[in-house]
Amino acid sequence: MAxxxxxxxxNYELFIDTGFVQDxxxxxxxxxxxLNNTQYVxxxxxxxxxxLEGCVGxxxxxxxxxxxxxxxxxxxxxxxxxxxxxxxxxxxxxPYFDAATAQPGLAPMRKVELIRYDDLNNAEYLFKGYxxxxxxxxxxxxxxxxxxxxxxxxxLLSQTVLDEFNVSEELTSARLTAVLDLPxxxxxxxxxxxxxxxxxxxxxxxxxxxxxxxxxxxxxxINEAEQGRLYMSRDGKLTFTPRVGNTLSGSVAxxxxxxxxxxxxxxxxxxxxxxxxxxxxxxxxxxxxxxxADDAASQAKYFIQTQSITNSLLHNDTAAATLATYLLEGxxxxxxxxxxxxxxxxxxxxxxxxxxxxxxxxxxxxxxFTSGAGTTxxxxxxxxxxxxxxxxxxxxxxxxxxxxxxxIVYELILDDAIFGxxxxxxxxx
Numbered sequence: 001m002a003x004x005x006x007x008x009x010x011n012y013e014l015f016i017d018t019g020f021v022q023d024x025x026x027x028x029x030x031x032x033x034x035l036n037n038t039q040y041v042x043x044x045x046x047x048x049x050x051x052l053e054g055c056v057g058x059x060x061x062x063x064x065x066x067x068x069x070x071x072x073x074x075x076x077x078x079x080x081x082x083x084x085x086x087x088x089x090x091x092x093x094x095p096y097f098d099a100a101t102a103q104p105g106l107a108p109m110r111k112v113e114l115i116r117y118d119d120l121n122n123a124e125y126l127f128k129g130y131x132x133x134x135x136x137x138x139x140x141x142x143x144x145x146x147x148x149x150x151x152x153x154x155x156l157l158s159q160t161v162l163d164e165f166n167v168s169e170e171l172t173s174a175r176l177t178a179v180l181d182l183p184x185x186x187x188x189x190x191x192x193x194x195x196x197x198x199x200x201x202x203x204x205x206x207x208x209x210x211x212x213x214x215x216x217x218x219x220x221x222i223n224e225a226e227q228g229r230l231y232m233s234r235d236g237k238l239t240f241t242p243r244v245g246n247t248l249s250g251s252v253a254x255x256x257x258x259x260x261x262x263x264x265x266x267x268x269x270x271x272x273x274x275x276x277x278x279x280x281x282x283x284x285x286x287x288x289x290x291x292x293a294d295d296a297a298s299q300a301k302y303f304i305q306t307q308s309i310t311n312s313l314l315h316n317d318t319a320a321a322t323l324a325t326y327l328l329e330g331x332x333x334x335x336x337x338x339x340x341x342x343x344x345x346x347x348x349x350x351x352x353x354x355x356x357x358x359x360x361x362x363x364x365x366x367x368x369f370t371s372g373a374g375t376t377x378x379x380x381x382x383x384x385x386x387x388x389x390x391x392x393x394x395x396x397x398x399x400x401x402x403x404x405x406x407x408i409v410y411e412l413i414l415d416d417a418i419f420g421x422x423x424x425x426x427x428x429x
Contacts, residue, residue, distance in 0.1 A: 010116055015049065016048065056079040066337075074154065077150070160185055199226050268336065275333070277327055287320075344396040359384050
């Protein structure tokens with residue numbers, strides 16, 4: 001099995017792009033110049049060096065914690081224990097130092113990849129991005145450590161600004177594609193997973209993109225108009241999905257506390273006033289006519305709680321009014337907001353399933369509650385909004401999933417007493 005074994009969790013590797021070929025044969029070098037060795041080959045094969053074995057711990061955070069938040073840059077932080085000094089950027093004898101250019105190989109803006117190998121030895125990405133910063137910590141009389149901060153491609157978009165751009169009236173997905181295609185952005189086509197949007201954006205003069213507009217901020221505004229999801233997937237693809245609505249039921253993982261399915265060891269439950277939006281105001285660019293939606297019954301019970309979007313990219317007031325109505329959440333409902341598990345609690349197949357759960361997936365969480373002399377169970381189907389990984393070679397792999405409620409519809413089943421009824425809850429698959 002490839003990679004480094006992590007207690008009760010599987011095999012993993014953390015690869016860093018050093019900027020030069022790592023396993024090339026080098027004359028008069030030891031061990032790179034030893035004849036007939038299998039590690040260092042003519043011309044080499046890879047720029048990536050595996051460093052997980054020297055890691056103290058790895059932490060990954062991607063997505064958002066709540067459906068009302070915007071998606072931000074995914075991050076990964078890891079700490080290397082530098083017992084031999086090879087991670088020191090001043091060490092010219094380090095295997096990660098490029099003698100040809102006299103530059104340290106472990107440098108900012110190098111690519112980085114966290115991989116888990118499943119039971120069939122297939123490599124599954126948990127994070128892809130770039131190193132942003134190295135913090136080298138000298139320990140007098142102890143072992144030096146290096147803390148490395150990484151970010152996904154949203155970081156690159158956040159560091160880029162647009163030239164003035166005259167836009168056309170088009171769907172959100174088309175606008176996003178047009179922005180990514182601009183020469184000052186030039187985001188790789190192979191790293192895109194853009195689904196056709198449902199909302200039309202404006203193309204009049206008021207919607208012209210100003211010189212100096214931040215790319216990530218503008219892309220976030222596109223998603224704000226769509227109310228879908230815009231994020232970097234675990235394998236490094238910029239992913240855009242349309243307005244969140246009814247979802248065809250299809251849970252990728254079922255979490256139960258009764259031992260019958262995937263075990264969990266933490267569960268967040270929310271029932272709070274912040275869930276309520278009983279007045280929503282949306283105003284499009286160039287308009288002096290804000291569109292307002294009110295839930296009078298909710299306002300009478302929970303006072304007025306407003307969500308406001310100004311300078312929306314939607315193309316007309318009708319679309320703005322529709323969005324305002326979409327944003328209303330008149331009644332708070334208790335729901336599971338997060339679920340956590342540790343892979344060393346699970347069997348092999350469950351580990352392979354849970355490790356690669358990603359944003360946008362649907363899961364089921366079922367909890368048993370003791371009430372008086374009996375027990376009750378509550379199961380909810382939820383969408384994944386955010387993922388956190390905590391990895392330690394000697395302690396294992398822990399995962400925390402942040403969720404949002406989702407309206408589930410079911411596939412129509414002929415002659416079934418419940419699922420055979422053609423209505424809003426049962427649909428053709």
